[in-house]
Amino acid sequence: MTLDLSLLPDGGVNWLDASGDHSGIVLSTRVRLARNLEGFAFPGRARDGERLRILARVREAVESSPHLRRNLLVRVDELGSEDRLLLHERHLISKELAGLDTQHPVRSGAAVFLGDGIGVMVNEEDHLRLQTLRSGFNLADAFADMQRIDEELGERVPFAFHDEFGFLTSCPTNTGTGLRASALIHLPGLVLTKEINKTLAGLQQIGFTYRGLYGEGSEVVGNFFQISNQTTLGRSEEEIIDKLLQVLSTVIAREEEARRVLLRDAGYIIEDKLWRAYGTLRYARSLTFDEAMNFLSGVRLAVGLKLITGLSVYTLNKLLIFSQAAHLSHAEGRSLSESEANLARARFVRQALAAEVGM
Amino acid sequence: MLCDSCKERDAVVQVTQVTDPPVRQLNLCEKCAAERGIETHVTMPKQPLADFIQAVQQKQLLAGSESWRCTFCNSTLRDFRNTSRLGCAYCYGAFEAKLRDLLRGVHGTSKHQGKRYHPPSQAAEEGASVATELRTRLRRAVEQEQFEEAAKLRDQLKVME
Numbered sequence: 214m215t216l217d218l219s220l221l222p223d224g225g226v227n228w229l230d231a232s233g234d235h236s237g238i239v240l241s242t243r244v245r246l247a248r249n250l251e252g253f254a255f256p257g258r259a260r261d262g263e264r265l266r267i268l269a270r271v272r273e274a275v276e277s278s279p280h281l282r283r284n285l286l287v288r289v290d291e292l293g294s295e296d297r298l299l300l301h302e303r304h305l306i307s308k309e310l311a312g313l314d315t316q317h318p319v320r321s322g323a324a325v326f327l328g329d330g331i332g333v334m335v336n337e338e339d340h341l342r343l344q345t346l347r348s349g350f351n352l353a354d355a356f357a358d359m360q361r362i363d364e365e366l367g368e369r370v371p372f373a374f375h376d377e378f379g380f381l382t383s384c385p386t387n388t389g390t391g392l393r394a395s396a397l398i399h400l401p402g403l404v405l406t407k408e409i410n411k412t413l414a415g416l417q418q419i420g421f422t423y424r425g426l427y428g429e430g431s432e433v434v435g436n437f438f439q440i441s442n443q444t445t446l447g448r449s450e451e452e453i454i455d456k457l458l459q460v461l462s463t464v465i466a467r468e469e470e471a472r473r474v475l476l477r478d479a480g481y482i483i484e485d486k487l488w489r490a491y492g493t494l495r496y497a498r499s500l501t502f503d504e505a506m507n508f509l510s511g512v513r514l515a516v517g518l519k520l521i522t523g524l525s526v527y528t529l530n531k532l533l534i535f536s537q538a539a540h541l542s543h544a545e546g547r548s549l550s551e552s553e554a555n556l557a558r559a560r561f562v563r564q565a566l567a568a569e570v571g572m
Numbered sequence: 573m574l575c576d577s578c579k580e581r582d583a584v585v586q587v588t589q590v591t592d593p594p595v596r597q598l599n600l601c602e603k604c605a606a607e608r609g610i611e612t613h614v615t616m617p618k619q620p621l622a623d624f625i626q627a628v629q630q631k632q633l634l635a636g637s638e639s640w641r642c643t644f645c646n647s648t649l650r651d652f653r654n655t656s657r658l659g660c661a662y663c664y665g666a667f668e669a670k671l672r673d674l675l676r677g678v679h680g681t682s683k684h685q686g687k688r689y690h691p692p693s694q695a696a697e698e699g700a701s702v703a704t705e706l707r708t709r710l711r712r713a714v715e716q717e718q719f720e721e722a723a724k725l726r727d728q729l730k731v732m733e
Contacts, residue, residue: 249661251691252708254645258659260715338657371691373661378675379684381661385674388664390686447681482597 216287216296218303225305225327226534231526233349237517238465240397240437240530241304244355244454245344246363247382247391251371255383256320256336264322264336271335274369275326280361284328290321295548298539300325304346310337331358333366338383339391341366350396350461356454379446389446394457397426398464401436401514402471405483412467413438420444421460426506435506435533440464476518487515495566499552500559505536509562523570532565575601642666644709646716703729 218224228241253259253267275281289297289310297311297319305327312319326333334342343366345358366372373381379389387393403409413423422443425433440461442453475483490511494500500508513529515521534540541557542548549557573583576598583599638650647659649667658664664671675682706729713722 251661254660254712255658257655257657258645258647263715367689368692372689374689374691375661375664375684377683378664378671379686380689381664383657385658385671386678388675389679389684392686444679446675446679447683447685449686452685 216292216299218299225303226531228304228330228346228348229527229530229534230348231530233347233351235465236349236526237513238399238468239350239461240399240533242347242349242351242355242394242396243344244352244359244392244394245342246359247339247380247387247393248341248343248363248366249373249381249383250340251373253340256322256338256340257317257383259336261321264320267340268322268324268335270370271326271333271341271366274366275333277369278362278365280358280365281326281328281331281333284326284331284333287325287327289323289325290319295539295542299543302537302539303534305332306334307337307342310334310342330355331362333362339387350465352394352396352454352458352461356394356450360450387445389444390448390450390453392445392450392453393441394454395424395439395441396457396461397437397439398461398468399435399437399510399513400464400468401510402468402475404436405475406471408467408471412464416440416460416464417443419456419460421457434503435510437506437510472514472518483518484520487511487518487520491515491521494562496563497559499555500536500562501555502537502558505558505562506533509533509536524566525569528565528569532562535565536561573599575599575604577601577604637667637670640667640670644712646718 231237233239233242249255250267250270253263256264256267259267272286275284275286287300289300289306289312292300294313297306298313300306301308301311301313306325308314309317310319310323310325312323320336322336324335326335330346332344332346334344343359343362345355345362347355347358375381380391382388382391400409400412403412416423420443422441423433424439424441426435426437426439440457442457445453448456490508494505494508494512497504509529509532512521512524513526516524516526516529535544536558538549538554541554541561544561545557575581575583577600581601581603584602585600585605638648638653640649641647642659642663643666644662645659647663649670652658652663652667658667672682706725710722710725710729713719713725
């Protein structure tokens with residue numbers, strides 16, 4: 214099976230379009246639910262045939278669900294590793310579903326139903342991982358989309374539910390609501406003013422946690438943090454969403470304040486630093502992924518502070534995604550060595566910036 | 573680049589000092605940065621479950637019950653301890669008391685307060701029927717090549733039918 218992402222509206226990345234609230238700071242908002250079907254072992258324990266039957270049941274349900282029936286089925290288990298990595302880089306499937314984790318090689322029956330900001334992963338850690346994705350800070354719509362598809366699927370296949378424990382999941386950290394809501398948020402102001410660890414420690418004390426750009430187990434790069442609820446049991450879905458909304462609003466306000474302080478107290482140093490980042494991206498001939506992420510973080514901050522104008526957040530968002538290794542290989546039509554990828558990355562970034570702001 | 577403070581070790585962090593003007597840039601090594609209360613990296617949070625499981629092991633909460641086995645998926649509490657994952661939804665029944673303690677440790681409670689769910693009516697009727705449950709178990713047993721168990725289940729089904 215070959216992957217044809219052109220079948221998806223905007224290649225499945227219209228959540229990058231910077232149309233949502235606070236899109237300079239919040240890249241995207243995501244809500245995900247873990248669900249399992251009654252009568253089958255969880256994917257990690259199930260046999261190959263059992264996982265294929267699960268996929269068949271889900272497929273039937275998706276095809277008759279008004280909000281999901283136009284979604285595109287991608288059989289992840291039939292894709293090569295480059296395509297699986299591409300979907301993961303695009304934030305459309307998790308590392309586990311992509312089989313990129315040495316602990317969890319790709320499973321038979323691993324699949325995803327992709328649609329416009331709505332995805333259903335099948336045979337991940339749980340039978341179903343439903344996810345909705347929105348541009349910018351938009352928890353309300355991401356949650357409303359999620360409630361609709363949860364309802365539609367739950368009417369068509371029986372979910373495993375326990376009277377006391379709620380929805381049953383493979384890992385007890387997801388039991389109950391199975392809900393994890395998060396925002397991917399850019400916090401260079403808090404990092405530069407050294408306020409970040411205090412802010413993050415505060416989050417953890419009130420039941421929230423943070424991860425890197427790709428979720429669980431990933432490192433923080435380019436000052437991007439994925440902030441989410443930590444517990445899933447003992448609070449209603451609405452309470453979890455409301456609380457996260459408050460927490461994120463506070464973090465955004467703190468970030469804005471940190472940016473004001475930076476500009477006021479260290480204006481020329483910051484300005485110099487950010488213009489250097491921009492200069493590097495405009496003219497460098499080789500860029501590692503981490504370098505690109507860090508310089509893009511600087512340029513994003515400069516755009517937020519209005520030091521650099523004429524550059525859209527949408528372009529910066531796209532650069533984050535399309536300058537990753539599998540995307541560069543995909544664009545070049547062949548797999549690239551690390552040094553070839555560094556050259557291709559620098560070229561891609563130079564061209565994208567030149568196209569936007571002129572030579 | 574050497575640390576501006578100790579002039580011995582390599583600088584790992586650049587600090588913009590804005591507290592007492594004029595604004596200065598300092599390049600500090602990890603040790604000198606730590607002495608000024610500046611953390612040089614963002615520490616990743618630990619997973620609550622990993623922490624809890626470690627605590628479980630230390631307190632021996634699972635001791636003596638590690639060989640408990642779920643009759644549906646055949647996995648044991650030991651498997652769960654090793655992988656942090658349960659084998660199936662029936663494990664929640666098989667290990668109920670232990671999991672209740674564990675859920676309390678991870679989430680602070682074991683009582684779901686969110687959405688209530690009722691499976692679709694047809695499936696609910698089927699699900700309630702003992703025969704369906706037996707058939708599902710029979711299929712699992714065959715898949716797992718537990719033929720002795722499968723034969724027992726088949727006999728029970730015959731009696732019912």
